[in-house]
Amino acid sequence: MRKKILALMLTAMIGSAQVMTVSAAKTTDELEQQKAQTTAQLNETQSSINDLEAKKDAITSQIGELDAQLVVTMAAVETLKNDIASKQTEIEETQQKLAEAQQDQAEQYEALKDRIQYLYENGGNTAWASLLLSGEDLSTILNQAEYTQKMYDYDRECLEKYMEVTQQVSDYSDQLSTEKAELEASEAEQEAQQAQLESMLEEKKATSADYDVQLADMQAKAAEYESLIEEQNAKIQEIQEQQAAEAAAAAEEAARQQAAAQAAQTTTQEESSNSSRSTSSSSSTSTSASTSQSSSSSSSSSTSTKTETKEDSSEDTYKGSSSSSASGQAVVDYAVQFVGNPYVWGGTSLTNGADCSGFIMSVYAHFGYSLPHSSSAMRSEGTGVSYAEAQPGDIICYDGHVAIYMGGGQIVHASNAKDGIKISSNAAYRTILAVRRIV
Numbered sequence: 001m002r003k004k005i006l007a008l009m010l011t012a013m014i015g016s017a018q019v020m021t022v023s024a025a026k027t028t029d030e031l032e033q034q035k036a037q038t039t040a041q042l043n044e045t046q047s048s049i050n051d052l053e054a055k056k057d058a059i060t061s062q063i064g065e066l067d068a069q070l071v072v073t074m075a076a077v078e079t080l081k082n083d084i085a086s087k088q089t090e091i092e093e094t095q096q097k098l099a100e101a102q103q104d105q106a107e108q109y110e111a112l113k114d115r116i117q118y119l120y121e122n123g124g125n126t127a128w129a130s131l132l133l134s135g136e137d138l139s140t141i142l143n144q145a146e147y148t149q150k151m152y153d154y155d156r157e158c159l160e161k162y163m164e165v166t167q168q169v170s171d172y173s174d175q176l177s178t179e180k181a182e183l184e185a186s187e188a189e190q191e192a193q194q195a196q197l198e199s200m201l202e203e204k205k206a207t208s209a210d211y212d213v214q215l216a217d218m219q220a221k222a223a224e225y226e227s228l229i230e231e232q233n234a235k236i237q238e239i240q241e242q243q244a245a246e247a248a249a250a251a252e253e254a255a256r257q258q259a260a261a262q263a264a265q266t267t268t269q270e271e272s273s274n275s276s277r278s279t280s281s282s283s284s285t286s287t288s289a290s291t292s293q294s295s296s297s298s299s300s301s302s303t304s305t306k307t308e309t310k311e312d313s314s315e316d317t318y319k320g321s322s323s324s325s326a327s328g329q330a331v332v333d334y335a336v337q338f339v340g341n342p343y344v345w346g347g348t349s350l351t352n353g354a355d356c357s358g359f360i361m362s363v364y365a366h367f368g369y370s371l372p373h374s375s376s377a378m379r380s381e382g383t384g385v386s387y388a389e390a391q392p393g394d395i396i397c398y399d400g401h402v403a404i405y406m407g408g409g410q411i412v413h414a415s416n417a418k419d420g421i422k423i424s425s426n427a428a429y430r431t432i433l434a435v436r437r438i439v
Contacts, residue, residue, distance in 0.1 A: 059207055083429075102166060331392070378397060382395070385435050
């Protein structure tokens, strides 16, 4: 009877422990599900953060490139302003020389008129005859005739000289005015590019600021999810610890009850043994089984593979150019075919429009040379020479502009939106920063 009671008590305790375990397990499963959902939301948020950071890095890089272009453009505008001021000074000096030459010419012309008027008033054409015949002998007459001829030649030479000087000064003044107009057009073009770059910069910076706001929101949300996951982990750990404690207590109680049951059973058996006084001895035989373990070893054979290396034939990578035997004059002859075609900022088409560096890049590409689409980067291409050593095909580098030297002081270049691709007669019409020889 006592054995049945103990068995029932032990069964009840085990059942109670199982019910508590099932309930705790249910709560743990719910928390694990919530944690999994929160973790998924955190991962999604972190993915959005990574995407925003990638976009932010990309736009930051673009802002850096635009900043660099803006600095170059602003420097080019400043250089052009200085060149225009210098050109204006030259124009004023030339106009002064022209005025002085015209004044000298006017004075010489007035003096000539006075001499002609004097001769006319003193006998006109007969005065020349009287002057010649007034000599006492032939030698005197010849001397007077020679002197008269010298006067005539001198007057004519002076007139021709002053006319030539005046024309040269006038032509030079026109050339300076043309060059100044070209510089002013280039300045307007560079200022327009500067305004465009500044507008693009403002737009990129605004987008970057928007990314910063979105990143801050996403990071705050990610922090909330991380905090929630920490709370859920703490609750799960608390339940697990409680489960472990309850399981240990239940196990301890079960062991105690089992020990008590065994003690009661032992007492009952002793009482029964004392009453019967008959004992039976039994011998038990123990069988021993030997177990053998076999270990298997796996052997792996290593195979060696032979790799063949092929050496690539290296091309001539001269500073961004492929091997080519083109001559500088061939480059010039090819480039002048496109004179009259339009200027397009950022363009590389020799027919539909190119900017200064795009024009040179495409011309040299025709001969197999690879040059950068940047006027400042072209200053590092090829070999540097002085302007005095410049040959046809060399690149003349200015601040924010490049041109192809034709020889004889001439250049062909994509000048500006007004003039397009053109030939200019004075390569030194603005400050030359470098001359680079590619071929």
